[in-house]
Amino acid sequence: MNSSSIPSGAVPKMTARKLNLFYGEKQALFDVDLDIFANSVTALIGPSGCGKSTFLRCLNRMNDTIAGVRIDGKVKLETTDIYDRSVDVVQLRARVGMVFQKPNPFPKTIYENVAYGPRIHGLADSRAELDDIVERSLKRAGLFEEVKNRLQEGGTGLSGGQQQRLCIARAIAVDPEVILMDEPCSALDPIATARIEELIDELRENYTIAIVTHSMQQAARVSQRTAFFHLGQLVEYGDTEQVFTNPRETRTQDYITGRFG
Numbered sequence: 001m002n003s004s005s006i007p008s009g010a011v012p013k014m015t016a017r018k019l020n021l022f023y024g025e026k027q028a029l030f031d032v033d034l035d036i037f038a039n040s041v042t043a044l045i046g047p048s049g050c051g052k053s054t055f056l057r058c059l060n061r062m063n064d065t066i067a068g069v070r071i072d073g074k075v076k077l078e079t080t081d082i083y084d085r086s087v088d089v090v091q092l093r094a095r096v097g098m099v100f101q102k103p104n105p106f107p108k109t110i111y112e113n114v115a116y117g118p119r120i121h122g123l124a125d126s127r128a129e130l131d132d133i134v135e136r137s138l139k140r141a142g143l144f145e146e147v148k149n150r151l152q153e154g155g156t157g158l159s160g161g162q163q164q165r166l167c168i169a170r171a172i173a174v175d176p177e178v179i180l181m182d183e184p185c186s187a188l189d190p191i192a193t194a195r196i197e198e199l200i201d202e203l204r205e206n207y208t209i210a211i212v213t214h215s216m217q218q219a220a221r222v223s224q225r226t227a228f229f230h231l232g233q234l235v236e237y238g239d240t241e242q243v244f245t246n247p248r249e250t251r252t253q254d255y256i257t258g259r260f261g
């Protein structure tokens with residue numbers, strides 16, 4: 001278990017306060033308060049339908065794209081209220097990137113998949129600079145060696161695990177501060193999963209990561225903090241080791257021992 005906990009006094013990278021979310025009439029999140037710390041992995045766990053993905057999507061306003069969603073409460077990225085009117089959602093999503101359940105490379109070359117974001121955000125002044133960003137991002141995502149001789153081939157021709165690392169490289173290329181991952185390994189075999197888990201551990205040196213996972217083993221392996229959700233409520237949140245070995249709440253205990261979920 002990966003148990004380096006958060007230093008006391010650390011300032012959270014992101015905070016949610018009294019966060020409520022409604023899909024039309026149906027309330028999916030209830031008064032969620034949660035701090036996400038820099039350079040660590042926060043795992044969101046809980047039974048199906050408990051609001052993990054909904055919460056994750058609040059962190060970069062991905063729920064804005066769903067009709068009928070209403071959100072109240074606050075989410076801050078450092079000092080910025082991300083739901084404030086003045087916030088440019090495109091810029092926000094560059095700072096808080098996302099990797100989805102199913103690898104979703106663009107139907108473009110490997111190079112273009114990674115270069116696209118930096119190009120639209122104007123992060124490179126020359127082709128050489130763009131080449132540099134692409135190479136650096138692919139290296140950070142642990143994919144460069146496997147693809148360096150085929151950067152002009154299609155991204156969708158890669159294996160599932162490689163595609164997911166390409167999507168991670170694409171997220172990294174715009175220099176985000178936070179990376180959100182929604183069950184990033186659920187479509188992958190055990191070997192590709194292990195590779196992504198190693199990568200997540202490496203990435204936390206430079207990024208803040210929040211990951212939704214159905215696998216308690218995965219949460220225990222990759223995260224330093226674990227949040228347990230049930231029926232839209234945050235039931236328990238603490239150091240991963242504490243949550244798994246000494247949960248404070250009966251509902252957490254019941255879930256981690258397989259009594260429900």
Ligand SMILES: Nc1ncnc2c1ncn2[C@@H]1O[C@H](COP(=O)(O)OP(=O)(O)OP(=O)(O)O)[C@@H](O)[C@H]1O
Pocket residue numbers: 023026028046047048049050051052053054055066214
């Ligand atoms: N677009 C949507 N429209 C209406 N209801 C939704 C929508 N997305 C999610 N919900 C509902 O909100 C609740 C929380 O869903 P959410 O997907 O966040 O849960 P989850 O814990 O991530 O589940 P899973 O582990 O199955 O992915 C569920 O009751 C779900 O049916």
